[in-house]
Amino acid sequence: MRTQRVLVVDDEAKIRMLVRAYLEADGFAVTEAADGTGGLRAALDEKPDLVILDVMLPGLDGFEVMRRLRKTSDVPVILLTARDEELDRVVGFTTGGDDYVTKPFSARELALRVRAILRRSTTSAGAADPDDAILRFDGLMIDPTRRTVVVEDERVVELSALDFDILHALAEAPGHVFTRRQLLERVWGHDFFGDERVVDVHIRTLRRELGDDAAQPRLIGTVRNVGYRLVASAVPA
Numbered sequence: 001m002r003t004q005r006v007l008v009v010d011d012e013a014k015i016r017m018l019v020r021a022y023l024e025a026d027g028f029a030v031t032e033a034a035d036g037t038g039g040l041r042a043a044l045d046e047k048p049d050l051v052i053l054d055v056m057l058p059g060l061d062g063f064e065v066m067r068r069l070r071k072t073s074d075v076p077v078i079l080l081t082a083r084d085e086e087l088d089r090v091v092g093f094t095t096g097g098d099d100y101v102t103k104p105f106s107a108r109e110l111a112l113r114v115r116a117i118l119r120r121s122t123t124s125a126g127a128a129d130p131d132d133a134i135l136r137f138d139g140l141m142i143d144p145t146r147r148t149v150v151v152e153d154e155r156v157v158e159l160s161a162l163d164f165d166i167l168h169a170l171a172e173a174p175g176h177v178f179t180r181r182q183l184l185e186r187v188w189g190h191d192f193f194g195d196e197r198v199v200d201v202h203i204r205t206l207r208r209e210l211g212d213d214a215a216q217p218r219l220i221g222t223v224r225n226v227g228y229r230l231v232a233s234a235v236p237a
Contacts, residue, residue, distance in 0.1 A: 005029045005030070005049050006029070006031075007031050007032070007051045008030060008033075008052045009032075009036070009052065009062070010032075010034070011035060012054075013034070015054075015080075019110060021107075028114070031048065035059045036060025037059045040065045044072065044073070047073075048075060049118055050077070052077075052080060052114070053065060053077050053079055053097075055079055056082060066097060074161050076098045078098060079099070079101070080103060080105070081100070081102060081103065099113055135168075135171045137233060139153075139219065149164065149210075152211075157209050157210060160205075163205055163206050163209070166183060166202050166203070167206055167210075169186045173230075174229075174231075174232065175229055175230065176229055178227045178229065179227040180227055183228070184198075199228075203220060206220060207219075
């Protein structure tokens with residue numbers, strides 16, 4: 001089995017050394033970068049399985065590294081920050097972060113988060129079954145095998161792996177209301193660590209990409225104080 005590789009981008013050498021020690025003890029191969037420019041270059045050149053990315057970096061900050069990285073890569077990213085502001089979490093998730101850890105943190109917990117995210121990513125990547133039926137709804141088509149989405153019978157929508165998995169989870173049970181926790185368990189896994197509001201950020205991204213209106217949804221509806229459901233009508237095969 002191939003050893004999974006993690007890139008740690010942080011300007012504090014002690015943090016890089018501590019995280020490396022825990023990850024290598026768990027069997028991961030670890031590479032390091034000390035600034036945003038080096039981290040972005042390493043992420044693009046080395047193509048790690050996961051990136052641990054500090055937000056407050058010299059040169060390019062972590063958010064800018066994320067924005068540039070997401071133009072060509074959907075590698076899972078855990079963001080590290082010394083700040084615990086809700087706006088920072090929202091920005092982090094909006095730019096494509098998979099998890100958000102506030103300093104100071106437990107290196108053991110961080111290693112567990114790495115393992116959980118990689119297990120979820122591996123499961124998602126291998127979940128496509130050639131026998132899976134294409135899911136068709138009014139104005140929406142989802143192909144689980146090719147992991148493609150088409151809206152209004154003509155526009156192919158490019159979704160991140162997480163956004164596709166959330167949409168697919170909703171589409172497998174149209175009309176069923178999923179709580180945030182249920183979506184987290186289906187997409188991230190039972191051992192998800194972090195803020196449940198990450199689901200809200202991904203739903204907003206999905207609606208934007210699909211051209212859906214939260215006020216008058218055609219595809220994804222909100223059930224206040226409960227969760228989300230697919231409201232589009234299924235089209236008979």
